[in-house]
Amino acid sequence: MLRLDGVASITSKALKLTDGAPQKVGRAFYGRRLDSISSFSTTFVFVITSQYSDLSSHGLAFTLSATTDSLLDALPSQFLGMFNDENVGNTTNQLFAVELDTIINSEFRDLDDNHVGIDVNNLVSISSHTAGYYTSNDTFSPLRLASGEPMQVWVDYDANSHQVNVSLAPYLERKPERPLLSSIVNLTSVLPRSVYVGFASATGLLRCIHQIIGWSFNPNGAATPLDYSVLSEVIKDVRREAQSHPDTSRHILLPITIMSVFIVLVMLVALYIYMKKARKSGEWEIDCGSPSFTYKDLVRATSGFSDRMLLGKGGFGKVYKGMLQTSSQNVAIKRISPDSKQGMKEFIAEITILGHLRHRNLVQLLGYCRHKNELLIVYDYMPNGSLDRVLHGQGNQTIDWVHRFNIIKGIASGLLYLHEDWEKVVIHRDIKASNVLLDNKMTGRLGDFGLARLHNHGTDAHTTHLAGTWGYIAPELARLGRATKATDVFAFGVFMLEVACGRHPIEVNNYGEPMLLTDWVIDAWESGSVLKTVDPKLEDYVKEEAELVLKLGLLCSHSVHSARPCMRLVMQYLVKDVLLPDFKASFLSLTIKDEDFDQHILSCNSVATTMTGLSGGR
Structure with missing residues (x-):
């Protein structure tokens, strides 16, 4: 049983979301809430019929929503019957949608009047692509959504990997092997446990009919295949109905259409002029999957960037604590000064990469703002500050072993996600204690993605610029300037030693000479006293765990x-699914040119396993 509102109706055994009238909204949801949605799958066949072959309005969306009440205030046109001008972009919407958009809307989306997008609480899609599908030989074939021809959509969500795949194809074509869209969305952080599922649609100035011909949905598994023999008969009825009701209002709508085309042309000209000026003045927009904040919002949140709200400062500028007036949420606001060492490239890198990542051990980006020459990034507030302050701060403040070991495992989990489990490979390039922030439960979260770079799985990174912090920089990175997964692993290894020993990666010894932390721990191990390197401020720790972390x-x-x-193997060592290889301290001093290097590898099967498990870290 469906719950219909707006102009939605059921005719000819099809679900008609809009009836062709302009500026209308139509919605249809399954009659009751669905509990315990996990790895869901859905497929549906739709037809969008427009009065004109080259013009349409506005589109439809498959929707998961916490409530249907808030949708009653939703608007037509670009809001697609899901949002209005006040709530669009609010995290309180608790709404996930896959939109089929058929008209230009420069306010909320890219200038693509025929695209498929994944939306989370917003009309700014976190991922979008021109409508079409990939054929069996992996070539892209575009489709016109408002062609009047039936098409089929598949949406699959994996609750374990948080991956959403969206596919589109002409009716009666097989589901493409390569999805049109693939993105990571942790729906447990977006939606409540029980949700409504259905469709929303809207028209604008032009007549357009949006219909769902068939729909299958499974909240916990693969959707049941559609019965095409039944659907084909429904499609015939829909077409006969369209032919038997010719449009008598064409002469009335023609002036509106001409006006619409004129408005669109004016918008395009204005946009061209704006973009031309933007390139000269440095204005930009960024596809980061996060809403932007106004400068006024952030001024209010920080009491005018008051010194009493200051959390810290560095070469990039200052970080302030703030409270958003609309949600009473505490946030951290990085205010990058015009003469900062962190320039526009780093600023864009941080918000475009971090804006799409979702992991409990990564700092969550909430949004950004640019005001004149100032750049501002908004994050979740971490009440316990950075890890390095706790480890190396003055006074008696310290952190116990249980929390230290959990922080190490948490950052390892975050790096595994970056290297192997996200849709692209992210090389962080600046892993260190000062870039690990602690939330109210002392959970470690990796932040500062200003130096991060990403590339596709199975390919190599193209960065050849030396970046990072001395003491954490791998030898090959210092020589060649080429960052890889393995250079991140090197920095993480130094980070583990720093957490366990409570010492900086480079310190001055008793003779006034610089001493690497790694060399100091190796010397202690060779002398049979590796546990003596553990932070003396730790009164109680698990010796087996400390020895594991050090080695x-x-x-x-x-x-x-x-x-x-590789980070997957590191994680397995830390959770003790795999035993750490039995190697000696002397193995750590060998170079690849040493004759004994290969012998050490071959003489120990577990170390050989470590090498073969590198998974692209070279």
């Missing part, structure tokens, strides 16, 4: 990149 930290920071484990 694994040294293995990760091996001078030979091929000897370092």
